[in-house]
Amino acid sequence: MVNLARRGMIASAMLLASAVQADVSLQLTSLLERQALANGVDITQLGNLNVADVMQSGQGQYAILLQQGVLNHIQLRQAGLGNHVQALQSGNSNTAVIIQRGDNNLVQIEQRGNRHFSVEQTGVGAEISIIQY
Secondary structure (H helix, E strand, O other): HHHHHHHHHHHHHHHHHHHHHHHHOOOOOOEEEEOOOOOOOEEEEEEEEEEEEEEEEEEEEEEEEEEEOOOOOOEEEEEEEEEEEEEEEEEOOOOEEEEEEEEOEEEEEEEEEEEEEEEEEEEEEEEEEEOOO
């Protein structure tokens, strides 16, 4: 009898774990379009209704995007060679629009709270670092 009760508890825990995981995964949105080889993006979304919209063309583009909270939005466009973006959004209702054109450019953005930001970077070897609180 103990063995049957234990099996029932394990089955209930497995059902609960799969229900929680499905609920979280349905609330995340990522749109990714890559038009060349050797481009990459790492998107981590923790929270609800976060959106990451990424388009990469050229070669060697890379982005690391972390969104924590609710209703955060990143729109990223990269064109050229070897451009890099690191973006962190924590809190709620942050918006970042990042456009990179050229070669070997770097943008680092950290947003906390309800912030809105837009940056357009064109050139070779330019670096931008922004922190918004």
